[in-house]
Amino acid sequence: xxxxxxxxxxxxxxxxxxxxxxxxxxxxxxxxxxxxxxxxxxxxxxxxxxxxxxxxxxxxxxxxxxxxxxxxxxxxxxxxxxxxxxxxxxxxxxxxxxxxxxxxxxxxxxxxx
Amino acid sequence: xxxxxxxxxxxxxxxxxxxxxxxxxxxxxxxxxxxxxxxxxxxxxxxxxxxxxxxxxxxxxxxxxxxxxxxxxxxxxxxxxxxxxxxxxxxxxxxxxxxxxxxxxxxxxxxxxxxxxxxxxxxxxxxxxxxxxxxxxxxxxxxxxxxxxxxxxxxxxxxxxxxxxxxxxxxxxxxxxxxxxxxxxxxxxxxxxxxxxxxxxxxxxxxxxxxxxxxxxxxxxxxxxxxxxxxxxxxxxxxxxxxxxxxxxxxxxxxxxxxxxxxxxxxxxxxxxxxxxxxxxxxxxxxxxxxxxxxxxxxxxxxxxxxxxxxxxxxxxxxxxxxxxxxxxxxxxxxxxxxxxxxxxxxxxxxxxxxxxxxxxxxxxxxxxxxxxxxxxxxxxxxxxxxxx
Numbered sequence: 001x002x003x004x005x006x007x008x009x010x011x012x013x014x015x016x017x018x019x020x021x022x023x024x025x026x027x028x029x030x031x032x033x034x035x036x037x038x039x040x041x042x043x044x045x046x047x048x049x050x051x052x053x054x055x056x057x058x059x060x061x062x063x064x065x066x067x068x069x070x071x072x073x074x075x076x077x078x079x080x081x082x083x084x085x086x087x088x089x090x091x092x093x094x095x096x097x098x099x100x101x102x103x104x105x106x107x108x109x110x111x112x113x
Numbered sequence: 114x115x116x117x118x119x120x121x122x123x124x125x126x127x128x129x130x131x132x133x134x135x136x137x138x139x140x141x142x143x144x145x146x147x148x149x150x151x152x153x154x155x156x157x158x159x160x161x162x163x164x165x166x167x168x169x170x171x172x173x174x175x176x177x178x179x180x181x182x183x184x185x186x187x188x189x190x191x192x193x194x195x196x197x198x199x200x201x202x203x204x205x206x207x208x209x210x211x212x213x214x215x216x217x218x219x220x221x222x223x224x225x226x227x228x229x230x231x232x233x234x235x236x237x238x239x240x241x242x243x244x245x246x247x248x249x250x251x252x253x254x255x256x257x258x259x260x261x262x263x264x265x266x267x268x269x270x271x272x273x274x275x276x277x278x279x280x281x282x283x284x285x286x287x288x289x290x291x292x293x294x295x296x297x298x299x300x301x302x303x304x305x306x307x308x309x310x311x312x313x314x315x316x317x318x319x320x321x322x323x324x325x326x327x328x329x330x331x332x333x334x335x336x337x338x339x340x341x342x343x344x345x346x347x348x349x350x351x352x353x354x355x356x357x358x359x360x361x362x363x364x365x366x367x368x369x370x371x372x373x374x375x376x377x378x379x380x381x382x383x384x385x386x387x388x389x390x391x392x393x394x395x396x397x398x399x400x401x402x403x404x405x406x407x408x409x410x411x412x413x414x415x416x417x418x419x420x421x422x423x424x425x426x427x428x429x430x431x432x433x434x435x436x437x438x439x440x441x442x443x444x445x446x447x448x449x450x451x452x453x454x455x456x457x458x459x460x461x462x463x464x465x466x467x468x469x470x471x472x473x474x475x476x477x478x479x480x481x482x483x484x485x486x487x488x489x490x491x492x493x494x495x496x497x498x499x500x501x502x
Contacts, residue, residue: 009129010122013419020426024464027433031461034437038459041289042165044231048290049169051229053206053320055351057163058253058295058456059449061218064210067296068221070346070354071174071318073181 120408124415127395138380139424142480145377146428146472147435148370148443153468154432155441155448156363158460163355166293167348171204171320173333174346185315190340194321197335201322207302208317209309211270216259218454222270222309224302232294233284245301249283255295255454257285268298273310280304288457295456362448377476381483393491400496409492410485417484421477428472429464436462 048054056068065072128135175194177186191203207224227244228251245251252262262268267279286294300308311317321336323329333345396409404412435441441448441460449455 007122007125010118010125013125017419017423017426020423020430024426024429024433027430027437028462028464031433031437031463034459035461035463038289038461041287044229044287045166045290045293046169047229048232048293049166051227052223052225052299053171053204054223054293055167055170055174055346057166057292057355058221058255058297058454059292061220061296061454063219067210067219069358070351071176071183073178073183073344 120411121415124412142424143427145373146425146476147431150429150432150472151435152366154436154462155444156359159359167351170348170351172323172329172348173321175319175336176344177342178344188314188316191319197332199324199328201324204320205316206318207305218296220296220298222305223297223299224305225299226301228299232286232290234287247301248280250280251284251299252282253286253294253297254288254291270308272308291456292458296454381479396491397496397500406492413484413488417481421480425477433462
């Protein structure tokens with residue numbers, strides 16, 4: 001193999017990769033700083049959830065089962081009339097509650113009776 | 114060590130020989146990693162946001178269901194629930210929905226006799242205490258913006274009996290609480306009962322506190338056993354619902370991104386299915402001048418590794434910038450959800466090991482492997498045969 005010194009381009013590549021990695025790590029710092037800056041509002045929001053007993057996030061206010069997905073049941077989107085299909089746009093991106101549906105016999109914590 | 118540097122040096126020179134191709138591969142590769150990492154960072158941020166807030170939600174919510182529909186529950190059941198061993202605070206709640214024609218939104222009306230002061234932005238003339246007086250209401254910042262409401266304004270509501278009720282806006286929730294209160298209207302419980310026409314002996318549902326978190330399921334079971342027409346929703350179920358919801362939305366985006374992943378897979382397949390004539394000749398020449406198969410493989414590993422690591426880190430930077438500075442504008446409509454009143458909340462791109470591992474497993478590993486397989490085929494052949502083919 002050649003005994004010439006390692007090329008300047010190789011050194012540059014290593015430096016660029018190291019700088020990029022440093023930037024990627026440094027970019028995580030503003031995220032942490034933002035989190036630290038939001039501690040007060042998080043605390044106030046948690047207090048609000050506790051005081052009012054809120055159960056859901058105000059993400060989609062189109063209808064009850066997208067506004068409060070944790071309080072809805074599996075058939076809520078289809079209860080307008082027999083054979084009704086779900087028709088709210090937000091319904092496409094709201095999954096039914098994880099534990100909705102009939103509880104299996106003897107289950108400690110079921111959904112709809 | 115010096116030998117490895119030489120091979121690394123040669124790998125850089127090899128990549129330089131075809132700069133346009135290398136740059137295009139790095140650009141496409143970085144973009145793919147950037148989109149994938151953005152989605153993962155954004156989903157993590159949303160999950161963290163929902164978990165950090167809803168961890169304070171009621172331990173058990175007791176609903177009454179009749180004929181598959183949520184029904185008002187007798188308020189005296191709260192007294193019976195209080196008698197269950199291990200139960201803490203039991204609170205009957207009054208809340209519901211009302212369609213607001215001017216905005217086209219379904220507003221959530223919440224009955225409460227006080228509101229935490231640190232969640233409110235009071236203007237001059239507003240309340241300076243937390244108590245909510247008769248004929249007053251507190252509205253979310255999203256609703257206040259859409260209906261041009263400020264402190265002291267009247268917010269007309271049609272009661273169940275058709276009469277008009279116009280409570281005075283005593284305060285507006287802070288924008289920082291928008292994720293919880295954007296479309297919320299908080300009224301004194303008695304006022305809300307009159308708005309919805311709910312009798313004093315009924316309530317919407319009952320929240321139950323439990324002293325020992327390990328007993329939550331037992332208490333919920335006892336409530337369902339006592340009243341078979343009830344449905345209980347625990348805090349764990351609420352948290353799981355939101356995890357599932359963001360997973361579902363992330364899955365929707367991931368299915369759209371499958372086209373990008375498929376395009377990348379074609380690139381990798383093209384690379385794995387064979388080397389170009391020039392690449393084969395280079396390997397043959399290296400073998401002819403004394404390079405071992407292991408060194409040729411090391412060279413190809415360095416080539417694939419340099420492109421992969423460079424693209425991975427660039428992609429991660431793109432993702433962090435997208436989520437941190439542009440609030441994930443590519444994904445936010447689908448991940449946060451379609452809505453008439455769209456809550457704005459900042460998300461934090463906290464880079465974690467799982468995001469890095471998933472991006473590496475989905476992109477770096479297949480690309481580097483695809484670089485090695487055809488090179489290995491050529492490297493183990495006789496140099497004379499390689500040069501003659």
